[in-house]
Amino acid sequence: MTPSYANRRDIRQLGINPHCWYVVSSSQEVTSSPVGVILWNQPIVLFRDTQGKINALEDRCPHRQVKLSHGKAIGDEIECTYHGWRFNGGGDCVYVPYLQENQKPPKCGIKTYPVRELYGFIWIFIGEEKPDNEPLEIPEWEHLNYIATVATIHTQAHYSFLVENLMDMYHGHLHQNWQAWTEAQLDYITETDNKVDAYYEAQSYYKIDKIWSISQLFFRSLRQLHPERLTVSYIYPHWYSTLGEDFKIYCLLCPISVSETRAYLIHFTSLNAFWRLHKLPIKFRKFIKNRLFGCAKKMLDGLVAEDVKMIEEEQRAYQNHPQRRGYELNKAIASVQRVMKKQAIAN
Structure with a gap:
């Protein structure tokens, strides 16, 4: 995430500080269907579980690399539209519809992001470390x-x-x-x-x-x-x-x-x-x-x-x-x- 030396000289090529909270969507935009957003070149899918809680995952199914945001939310999970693989809010694959009885879902978890729903908006933190700050107060x-x-x-x-x-x-x-x-x-x-x-x-x-x-x-x-x-x-x-x-x-x-x-x-x-x-x-x-x-x-x-x-x-x-x-x-x-x-x- 750190800009190259050339980028440091040019404000118009500057990267961002990933250790901040950014707003990627309004709350109204995330209803019962998954929503795909992009924060500094990182595709992220947002979906609500049965309690209305927002989950934020990398917008990528590890099976064929298609966007999970094309799929749908089922209970507390998000289902890929291509083959029906499902992932929970922690990014773990929990269900594959065509597994045999002696098979378990593959361990192919995807990245998750800290997410907050405040002031009518969805805030995302993409830094590698655990956030030690709070979103801007409104x-x-x-x-x-x-x-x-x-x-x-x-x-x-x-x-x-x-x-x-x-x-x-x-x-x-x-x-x-x-x-x-x-x-x-x-x-x-x-x-x-x-x-x-x-x-x-x-x-x-x-x-x-x-x-x-x-x-x-x-x-x-x-x-x-x-x-x-x-x-x-x-x-x-x-x-x-x-x-x-x-x-x-x-x-x-x-x-x-x-x-x-x-x-x-x-x-x-x-x-x-x-x-x-x-x-x-x-x-x-x-x-x-x-x-x-x-x-x-x-x-x-x-x-x-x-x-x-x-x-x-x-x-x-x-x-x-x-x-x-x-x-x-x-x-x-x-x-x-x-x-x-x-x-x-x-x-």
Whole structure:
């Protein structure tokens, strides 16, 4: 998993730190049928057992090397669609339909991966050692004062392009129809071996301070510019941002290969300003939270589509002329590049 010497010199060829938790799927995407995913060139199959627990195995039947994700879940096992061989959650072959009475299933176990289901997502750990850290915390997911919207990012580009896009708040110029902020000015940066915090001063289009304020997500005419602190943070390998007191966004990354990245963007709208709402029964507040889930979907999808177009153009430009380097003025980009290199090379 450690990049070669040549890769260490080129951020666009950089590998990943395998000793981290990555998000490979939303919980909703894994139901009764197995789902195949890829995390940094490693095909993985996810399936639920009879208790609803997620299992993560190498997506390969050791018999003929076909994908187990083509098969189906039977009880607590996954069955290969080719010959009907079955494997348990521990990766052991437990059944072959045409074994004779004196035969036992072959000892041809396949690799398993530590897996967690948290905050509506499936997290995978592909490091060789047992994980000694936890997935990124997302306390707003269950908090009754935050309304969530989820969008998927799937781009044919190296993950570094996406991380740089997320850290660069000067590109609000791109999002003329969807932007939540404008006039960003970088104030200062803090940096450690695994984290970068960039603090911007900006003008926000949204203010969630009255009961009708959430309608600003739908009607542009109701928006009014006002100053807000805009903070973006890269906690390797994921990202989050806050815009004033009203909005928080997470981006959970799944690098697929050197030229493909998948990620989940979670946008939270805060209801903290509505103190009367906090006094209502818990059941009703849960109803409101669930009923408003996805309320910012149109805006989020619009932002993602515009960003992906630019990111993929950057990737193509790099592939056509890898020796060219851009003229970067945002110091936050240099900071996240240093962190990505430290994490990938050191591990």
